Amino acid sequence: xxxxxxxxxxxxxxxxxxxxEGRVGxxxxxxxxxxxxxxxxxxxxxxxxIVSRYLRFLGYEVTYVQNITDVGHLTDDADxxxxxxxxxxxxxxxxxxxxxEFYTRRYYEDMDALNIRRPDIAPxxxxxxxxxxxxxxxxxxxxxAYEVDGNVYFDVSKDKxxxxxxxxxxxxxxxxxRVEARSDKRSPQDFALWKxxxxxxxxxxxxxxxxxxxxxxxxxxxxxxxxLGQTIDIHGGGLENQFxxxxxxxxxxxxxxxxxxxxxxxxxxxxxxxxxxMGKSLGNSAYLRDLYQQYNPLSLRFxxxxxxxxxxxxxxxxxxxxxxxxxxxLLGSYDRLKQAVGxxxxxxxxxxxxxxxxFIEAMDDDFNTAKAIAVLYDLATExxxxxxxxxxxxxxxxxxxxxxxxGDVLGILPLASSSKSSDVSPALMNxxxxxxxxxxxxxxxxxSDAIRKELxxxxxxxxxxxEGTSWRLK
Numbered sequence: 001x002x003x004x005x006x007x008x009x010x011x012x013x014x015x016x017x018x019x020x021e022g023r024v025g026x027x028x029x030x031x032x033x034x035x036x037x038x039x040x041x042x043x044x045x046x047x048x049x050i051v052s053r054y055l056r057f058l059g060y061e062v063t064y065v066q067n068i069t070d071v072g073h074l075t076d077d078a079d080x081x082x083x084x085x086x087x088x089x090x091x092x093x094x095x096x097x098x099x100x101e102f103y104t105r106r107y108y109e110d111m112d113a114l115n116i117r118r119p120d121i122a123p124x125x126x127x128x129x130x131x132x133x134x135x136x137x138x139x140x141x142x143x144x145a146y147e148v149d150g151n152v153y154f155d156v157s158k159d160k161x162x163x164x165x166x167x168x169x170x171x172x173x174x175x176x177x178r179v180e181a182r183s184d185k186r187s188p189q190d191f192a193l194w195k196x197x198x199x200x201x202x203x204x205x206x207x208x209x210x211x212x213x214x215x216x217x218x219x220x221x222x223x224x225x226x227x228l229g230q231t232i233d234i235h236g237g238g239l240e241n242q243f244x245x246x247x248x249x250x251x252x253x254x255x256x257x258x259x260x261x262x263x264x265x266x267x268x269x270x271x272x273x274x275x276x277x278m279g280k281s282l283g284n285s286a287y288l289r290d291l292y293q294q295y296n297p298l299s300l301r302f303x304x305x306x307x308x309x310x311x312x313x314x315x316x317x318x319x320x321x322x323x324x325x326x327x328x329x330l331l332g333s334y335d336r337l338k339q340a341v342g343x344x345x346x347x348x349x350x351x352x353x354x355x356x357x358x359f360i361e362a363m364d365d366d367f368n369t370a371k372a373i374a375v376l377y378d379l380a381t382e383x384x385x386x387x388x389x390x391x392x393x394x395x396x397x398x399x400x401x402x403x404x405x406x407g408d409v410l411g412i413l414p415l416a417s418s419s420k421s422s423d424v425s426p427a428l429m430n431x432x433x434x435x436x437x438x439x440x441x442x443x444x445x446x447x448s449d450a451i452r453k454e455l456x457x458x459x460x461x462x463x464x465x466x467e468g469t470s471w472r473l474k
Contacts, residue, residue, distance in 0.1 A: 001360060001361060001364050002015050002016070002364060003015070003016040003054075003058065003364045004016065004364060004365060005234075005264050005366055005367075006266070006310060006366045007264050007265055007266075008165060008242065008265040008267050009164065009165055009262070009264075009265045014264070016264065018233050018263075019231060019232075019233055019263060022059070022060060023060065023061045023063075024055050024060045024061070024062045024063070024233045024234065025062075025063050025065070025227075025228035025232045025233050025234070026048075026051065026052060026055075026062065026063070026064050026065070026228075026233060026236070027065045027066070027067075027220070027224040027228060027232055027234070027235045027236075028044070028045070028047075028064070028066045028236045028237055029044075029066075029067065029236075029237035029241055029246075030066040030067040030068050030069060030119075030122070031068065031069065031103075031107055032069040032070075032085075033068055033070055033085075033099070033100045033103040033104045033107060034084040034085050034087070034088040034099060034100075034103060035088065035103060036103065036106055036107075036110070036287050036289055037107050037110045037111070037289075038286055038287050038288060039271045039286045039288065039291070039300075039304075039315050040238065040270070040271050041107075041110075041288070042114055042288060042300065042301075042304060043238075043268055043304050043309070044237060044238045044268050045066075045111055045114075045116050046114065046116060046304050046305065047236065047266070047268045047309045047367075048066065048116075048119075048236060049116040049117055049411060050305070050309075050367055050409075050410070051234065051236070051266070051367060052064045052117070053408065053409050053410075054363050054367060054409055056408075057404070057408060057409050062120070063121070063227070063228065064120045064121075065119055065120065065121045065122075065123065065223070065227050065228060066119035066121075066122055067122070067124070067125065067219065067220060067223050067224075068100075068104055068107075068124045068125070069216070069219060070085060070096075070097070070100040070125055070126050071083065071125050071214065071219075083096070083203060083213070085099055085100055085203065086201065086202060086203065089202070095202065096202050096203055097126075100124075106289075110288045110289065110292075113288070113292060113297040114288075114297050114298070114300065114301045115297075115298060115301060115411040115415060116411070117411075121227050123223045123226070123227065125214065125219040126203070128219070128223050128226065129205050131222040131226050132194075132214045132218050132219060132222040133194075135222050135225075135252070135256055136152055136193045136194055136218060137208065139154065139252060139256055142255065143155075143158060144159065144252070144255040144256070145193055146186065147209050148184040148185075149184060149196065150194075150196030150209050150211075150212060151184055151192060151194065151195055151196050151209075151212075152192070152193045152209055153184075153185055153190040153191065153192055153193060154190055154191050154192075154193055154248070154252055154255075155186065155187075155190055156187060156190050156191070156251065157186075158255070159251045159254075159255055161250075161254070162189075162247065162251050163247065164250070165242060165247050165250055165265060166242050166243035166246075168243055168247075191215065191217060191244065193215050193217075193218045193252065194207060194209055194212050194213070194214055194215060194218075195212050195213055195214075195215060196210060196211075197210075197211045197212045197213055201213070216245065217245055217248035217249055217252065220245070220249050221249050221253045221256075224249075225253065225257075230253075230259050230261075231257075231260050231261065231262070232261070232262055233262075233264060234262070234263070234264045234265075234266060235262040235265055235266075236265070236266040236267065236268070237267060238270075239267045239268065239269050239270060240270070241267070246265065249261065266309075267310070268310065269309070269310055269311055269312050269313070270312050270313075271304075271312070271313045272312050272313070272314055272315065273286070273314070273315050273316055274316065286315060295320060296324070296327075298327070298412055298414065299320065299323065299324040299327050300320065302323050302327040302373075302412050303315070303319060303323035305370070305372075305373060305410060305412070306323055306326075306369070307370060308366075308368055308369070308370055309367060309369070326373075326377075327412070328461075330380050330406070331413075331414075331472065332463050332470075332472070333379075333380035333384055334380075334383070334402050334406065334413065335463070335470055335471075335472035336384070336463070336465070336470045337383050337387065337398060337399055338399065339470055340387050341395045341399050344396055346396050346400045346403070347396055347400055349401065349404045350397065353397075355375060355378065355379050355382065355401055355405075356401060356404075358375045358378075359372050359375045359405050359409075362374075362375060363409065369410065372405070372409075372410065373410070375405075376405065376406055376410075379398070379401060379402065379405070379406075382398065383398050383402075386398060429460070429471050432451065432455070433462070433469045433471065435451070436448050436451045436452070436462070436469070437469065439451070459473055461473070
């Protein structure tokens with residue numbers, strides 16, 4: 001078996017072979033920090049998290065870079081409009097950097113709740129202005145860019161491969177309606193590398209072309225190449241970034257270096273509700289902080305993992321509740337197993353195990369988390385059977401499998417460090433369960449139900465089965 005990744009650039013699945021044996025450099029486009037994160041962000045960054053987790057599970061040394069865009073992302077996602085940070089700052093009467101700091105902190109809090117591991121390097125665009133200016137200077141020297149009155153543009157006509165990622169030809173781009181009112185471009189397809197700072201623009205830096213700020217696209221090229229080299233293994237992001245953002249990254253990077261920019265491009269598809277794309281600009285975004293008031297964040301992670309990253313994810317209450325029920329079922333099996341095993345040293349993972357092999361086969365198929373979760377349901381059945389049959393020698397083996405597959409790779413097991421287990425005494429819980437059992441035996445169901453309800457409100461779930469009653473934290 002070998003990992004195969006669908007490469008957006010070649011439009012086919014390819015066996016993954018890193019540039020340097022045993023090491024992987026990957027870059028996922030991070031958020032523009034002007035407002036809170038929504039479900040679309042969750043899908044993109046869960047994808048990046050899964051890719052990095054699985055590569056590490058396979059034994060690769062991974063350097064995962066995810067940027068923070070805190071300047072240059074304009075309101076029309078191209079070269080016109082205002083900087084999104086400036087707009088938010090003006091509305092809230094704050095400095096743009098205060099907005100960036102506030103929402104960057106909230107972004108990481110939201111991702112932490114989804115059990116998304118933080119990237120190894122999280123560069124900020126404002127912290128890499130020098131690198132961006134140097135890259136722009138190189139493009140000017142090589143004739144791929146031109147300067148007009150403080151604005152610097154990339155000359156798309158000089159790059160014969162422009163459009164190879166998205167498949168959009170320059171004629172189609174010209175007819176797409178993205179023709180800016182600004183007249184200083186040689187062609188509507190040319191894109192900004194550096195923008196002149198107009199009067200009142202707060203985010204501005206000195207440059208050889210006057211005070212200004214970088215274009216959105218140049219940021220990711222400069223930061224990814226600084227930390228991962230001129231050619232990187234994996235670059236990903238949302239499908240909406242394929243054009244123009246990633247297309248422009250390729251053009252400017254390869255024109256500057258003369259080398260391939262990225263070996264494998266991966267793009268996650270949209271999150272929809274009622275078949276309509278969710279997004280801030282459409283006003284139908286589901287903000288994660290609001291959803292966390294209704295659902296366990298790990299249930300939301302599980303919901304997203306039930307669809308392949310390249311497919312659309314229908315995000316409606318019915319789908320979330322259905323996924324939540326399946327997730328609770330899996331957690332129930334895992335928690336009963338933990339209690340049955342107790343505090344023992346677990347054996348190493350046996351990768352020849354049939355369940356493990358089937359899981360690897362699913363993940364090797366372009367990170368197919370939907371198939372991988374189906375394997376976990378079979379693991380739950382095997383776990384329940386082993387507990388019922390009192391196969392004590394088998395239980396630690398199964399617990400190792402759970403912790404590696406559901407925990408380390410899929411990230412759906414609650415983290416001990418984030419749980420409230422230290423606040424709950426197992427001995428006390430066993431006593432409460434005993435009292436509830438006695439209440440049921442004397443047919444005092446009102447007391448039994450009251451105990452369950454009080455515990456549920458306190459964040460403790462009781463689960464009854466043929467083997468007795470177990471408990472776990474929400």
